[in-house]
Amino acid sequence: MNVEDQEEREAQALGWDAIDEQLKGIYGDQEPKHYGTMIPYILGGPDPLDGISAYLRAEPVPHWHFVTYGFSELYEKESESVEESGYGFELTFRLRKLDDEDEPPAWALNLLQNMGRYVFGSGNTFKSGDYLDANGPIALEHDTRLTALAFIQDPELPEIQTPNGSVAFLQMVGITQNELEAMQAWNTVGVLAEALSSGLLPLYITDLFRSSLLDDAELAQKLRQGAEREGSSTGFLFVDQLGWEEKKGLFRGISYTLVIGAKQASVISQVLPGRALKERALRLSSRDTLVVLRQGDQPGVQQQESGIELVLSEEAIRELSTRLTPVAQEFKLSSFKDLTVKVVRTEIKDQQGRVVDTIG
Structure with missing residues (x-):
């Protein structure tokens, strides 16, 4: 594909437009900070995702709300699946904003692109309830206890239908090692839902500097009870x-x-x-x-x-x-x-x- 073909392709970005329209329901006319790729992946560029947008949000705590463009089919329909667009999802990521930040941190953009490299390279996809052990801090060079990622439906972005098929919005959530073990002992959605309802993890926002959710004795007890009641979903x-x-x-x-x-x-x-x-x-x-x-x-x-x-x-x-x-x-x-x-x-x-x- 040459540059002219790519430009013509981008002019018919019906999938992209469908994602933008969904985000307008939350952010109205706010212009996000958008990070596109210099050389498209299809033309040999290093970044598989066509772009990442970051919206600034004040409530419930100041945070960046990242949304990817590229796991789904943004342009013409190419996959054989009639029901799903591309891989059937886009990733979101809510990251607590630091007081001195004017721009979203580069490590978060790199993390999302790395998720793209994993999916595009392996063909493995994510769904709500999945988890991924990073075997180290999710943000290198940061003193954080978050060493794994969990995936759950973005609480504000329901699945949409686009001209190319359905697209779910899966939110990545940074978690600690013992939170990962609690999810393995019970299930990811159950643990995150309890944390959300308890007020300890509003909108599933990732805060690099928080302590473990299991430090809260009441929540830890609820998670143990859930595992005892329902067993483990980890087979x-x-x-x-x-x-x-x-x-x-x-x-x-x-x-x-x-x-x-x-x-x-x-x-x-x-x-x-x-x-x-x-x-x-x-x-x-x-x-x-x-x-x-x-x-x-x-x-x-x-x-x-x-x-x-x-x-x-x-x-x-x-x-x-x-x-x-x-x-x-x-x-x-x-x-x-x-x-x-x-x-x-x-x-x-x-x-x-x-x-x-x-x-x-």
């Missing part, structure tokens, strides 16, 4: 450090060892009861190992074509959940004496591969 966990070993002894038969990284130990301990005790399996997967945990009357191990199925009694599930902590250790379950659980240290590395932290 799959990707575990970097996961291993399974079998040894045949001359007199004692087969013994088993389950190896888990310390970083994932506390997550598994919280998710497992909400899955297995609700008669739902929990799948743990690394690049080369799959272990499925489920409840059964008799503890045992079943070899499956895809991996290992570890059957645990209710007693074993509760014991494992209690004893799994982010500390390097090795222990046997009293209700499954042939099984040893080994928790190994986890090294946290930065983008350059340097070890910046050790867990366990």
Whole structure:
């Protein structure tokens, strides 16, 4: 596609116009700060999103309201899906404004473009209820406890119908590690909804310098009750450090060892009861190992074509959940004496591969 074709294409921006019209319902004639791409992605540019707008909002606290343009089909219809426009969503992000800020921070724009690179590069999409562990601060060079992102429908922007199909507005929300674990133990929407109704997270605004929501004892209790009542919606966990070993002894038969990284130990301990005790399996997967945990009357191990199925009694599930902590250790379950659980240290590395932290 040459420059002339691109200009003609942009003149028929029916999808773009539909997004603008929706935003007028909130911001009227406010002119947002808009950040377009110098060279379109389709012409070899580095940024996959055609643009990002940032609206300034005073209530309920001063914040920037970012909206992307590019996950949906902004111009002519190209995808085969009749129902959805492009990937079927655009991202929004509400970020608390600092007192001395006149412009939206560049890191937030880069974060949204990085989300575009992830989606365009992998083909994986987001939906309300998803989460993403950043394995470090969501804003590099900032002292923040927010190390993950959750996704939920923007509370002020309902799904719209455009000439190219439907577009949902998914809001990214910065969350802490223990908030992520609470979402895994219950579900993302439930945790965020409770935080919103409690007044602790108005409009799901991301505040880099806030403390954890779980520091509020009343909210933490509500989240535990939700997990106990409904169980966990997390049926799959990707575990970097996961291993399974079998040894045949001359007199004692087969013994088993389950190896888990310390970083994932506390997550598994919280998710497992909400899955297995609700008669739902929990799948743990690394690049080369799959272990499925489920409840059964008799503890045992079943070899499956895809991996290992570890059957645990209710007693074993509760014991494992209690004893799994982010500390390097090795222990046997009293209700499954042939099984040893080994928790190994986890090294946290930065983008350059340097070890910046050790867990366990």
